[in-house]
Amino acid sequence: MSSRSRWAVGAVLAAALAGAAANAQPVPPAAHGCSGCHGPAGEGVGTIPPIARTMGVADFDAAMRQFRADQRPATIMNRIARGFTDAELAQLSAYFARKE
Numbered sequence: 001m002s003s004r005s006r007w008a009v010g011a012v013l014a015a016a017l018a019g020a021a022a023n024a025q026p027v028p029p030a031a032h033g034c035s036g037c038h039g040p041a042g043e044g045v046g047t048i049p050p051i052a053r054t055m056g057v058a059d060f061d062a063a064m065r066q067f068r069a070d071q072r073p074a075t076i077m078n079r080i081a082r083g084f085t086d087a088e089l090a091q092l093s094a095y096f097a098r099k100e
Contacts, residue, residue, distance in 0.1 A: 028091035030084060042096050053098040061093040 031042075039045045042052030055063070066072035067081035068089075084092070 025095060028095050030088040030092055031095050034092070051096045055098060057093045057097040060097040061089055064089045064092065
């Protein structure tokens, strides 16, 4: 491969990576705590269910509020959800929810 071809391939890769980074959603600080059980991207770990892209924003938010109000069965999520403010729940819902 010529140096010109390598440069062109490199430029295309750099542009693609820059586009992906520009479209990437920043991780809200509250989501870092979720990764301990649900995995770094919310994909689930072992018997811990995935939370990423499994439901829409409104459903995710409703589930978290139900955990917080002890209206949804849980082993630990009801206690964890109590630690989140409404603003943090909105951030988590936007971050982990399925894009509709």
